[in-house]
Amino acid sequence: MPDLEKTDKENFIDIFHRGGGIDKFKPYGEDIFLFDTYVAGTSYIENMENFQEKIEIDTKVKFFREIYNEYDENAIKICLETGEKIGYIPQVDNEIFARLMDSGKYLFGKVYHKEKKGRWWQIGIKIYLEG
Template identity: 35%
Template sequence: MDQAIIKIDPKYLEIARNSLDKKGLPKPFIQEVELLNCHVAGTSFLHLDDIESKLTKNQLLMLKREPKNKNDDKAILILTEDGQKLGYVPKEKNEVLSNLMDAGKLLFGRLDEKSWMGTWLRLDIQVFLRDI
């Protein structure tokens, strides 16, 4: 049997750790709670032509806080799993989400729809809280 150490993604470890109780048993009732539907802000400033064909409905999207963003201290960056920047949660909708993230809650997105409007790629997403 191969004894090689296999590196495990730290994000997966964090999710797994938070889904176990103090005795190491799975917590019941882990849920995903839908919090928000919105478009992705700022896509017109990015060159997304190359990756648009790779974006699929229900694709998992990562949310990352940017508290030092010069335009918005509540900014939440939206990324693909491989780190491709797609834009931001709209400023008018990010306050509660950023507070939840700052309190340690795990939020993520899923791509709902995509459409070209001239040269602008409109991305609509759903934002979820993983309640563990």
């Protein structure tokens, strides 16, 4: 029995002090709310009307950095989990989030508001840091 206890303690030390398997643990345990904003550029997305049934309150959206975007070096594209692009994080809000993503942090969003405004869709999102 003492050998079993020793092995368990060694594994614990390996995990937390030598980096073995550390990626299996979330440091915070819960996702951390950072900011709320809206999806920019929805009026430029082709077939946006076709995506509306997939966008509901609490729909999770993914963020992707576009470091070679010709209009904004901090551009962050917003996509549905099925891969369809629905817009961008507004340029006025994206610098800090771009830096976080560039440093390896995983950010995502959740829809909290959706409303048709004339010919375009206003989609409010909350930005989270994965815990």
